[in-house]
Amino acid sequence: MPRALSETRKPLSASSRTERSGRLTMCAAILSGPDMSTHLAYRWHQQKLRPIEFVQTVQLDDLLGIDRQKAALIQNTRQFVAGKPANHVLLTGSRGTGKSSIVKALLGPFAAQGLRLVELAAHDLIDLPDVVAPLRAQPERFILYVDDFSVSANDPALTALKTALDGGIEEPPENVLVYATSNRRHLMPEMKKDNGEYHWLDDELHPGESTEEKISLSERFGLWLSFLPFTQDQYLDAVRLHLRKLGHEHWDEETEKLSLRWALNRASRSGRVARQFARDWAGRHA
Template sequence: MSLTAIAYRWHERQLQPIEFVQKLKLDELLGIERQKDAVVQNTRQFVAGKPANHVLLTGARGTGKSSIVKALLTEFAPQGLRLVEVAPHDLLQLPEVMAPLRGRPERYVLYVDDFSVANNDPALTALKTALDGGIEEPAENVLIYATSNRRHLMPQTRSDNAEYQWIDEELHPGESTEEKNSLAERFGLWLSFPAFTQDQYLDVVRLHLKRLNHALWDEETEKLALRWALNRASRSGRVAQQFARDWAGRHAS
């Protein structure tokens, strides 16, 4: 199989090249320096053929989890990094996804966005096998980078709490909770993304306005940006970008 693109989408049991790849730059992702440094270092090791870990990015929506993964491709594609987008419902097909990638000189990150699984979901077993390896040796040139708004990837239910037991003065979770937590623990690098502070949010608004050639900033613009976030009950990079587009569109000459 000819694999000449830098990004692919797994669809209908085949790798489909993505012609128009979104180009994001790492230095334009603000407010997440600690997380960015960690995932960049892990990816740098990976593209250099050194040991590296699967990555789980969890936390508040719109804070840059997906953007980091896309920006990694911009940064490391010249060094052989390739991105393969795999939908959560296609995780059962992971062996088929990995088969044509194994042994190639490129380094592939399987990108699973907005991932969570329901109780007893077969995808849970498939992902665990891919992360830890089954009988088959894991592909040395493939890693999984997953993003999720859920810290534990699986919903926590009232019945889970009922399974907790006190044993020798220590509180122990039940089997259901252990099963849910064990999936997240299989990712060697686990990074949390908290909601933006007000200052971080405003910094990102200014960045997006500058990218849209509207660098003018005054008290009125700041007030409108804060009101925009309040109306959406969220301060995030996504909300900042949406405000910048609205403001720049209204003031375009």
């Protein structure tokens, strides 16, 4: 060792050794990750994974009019919790049709097999590497749940998500998938100027860079599930279901008319609107 270095090197004091030991212990805790077996769902908030004490209970059987979507999502999740290959999922479509509810409902059949939900806000996607790092070594299977996802083309969260889904140097953890819901299939706003970027090449129409960017993100999700507005019959079925759950079996022509008027006033027929009408009606007739 050079003399200059050896002369300046001093033994650590007791307080310094204690401080260094504390830092090492903290680093080890971060690397080993939290105990994820104590709760079914977590939320990434202020740079930390925080347990959700009161998880909203949603039953798959209560979600009507989306049987095809339920079957596909259940099968993908079944493969995932069994340690088999499975895909990231993008759920898109009309508001209130069950996109978010169906993800929450997966805890019912799969929590006992180690499934956990981690809720992540769209603006926190830039933290994805930090979110995923402590989960990699855990025995549980994690769905990163991103609700109502939409970003602008220059949002740094966009790059973080694309890298996490497919495209980074680091091998993605096999026990983590992303399930995202959005009202937009390509996850970013459709701008009028994007149409002007299309061009012809050898008699083929090619999209511009902005459109390519939108498509490249959505294509990283292996499973796409579309949710359409309810038909009138599907809406009325949902109303009757929610009324029964609230203890009201009675159904007549007047109730049907009121429920249809309720949907008309909201310009939407969906499971959410059906539930809202049922709660209003049940409260008035309690």
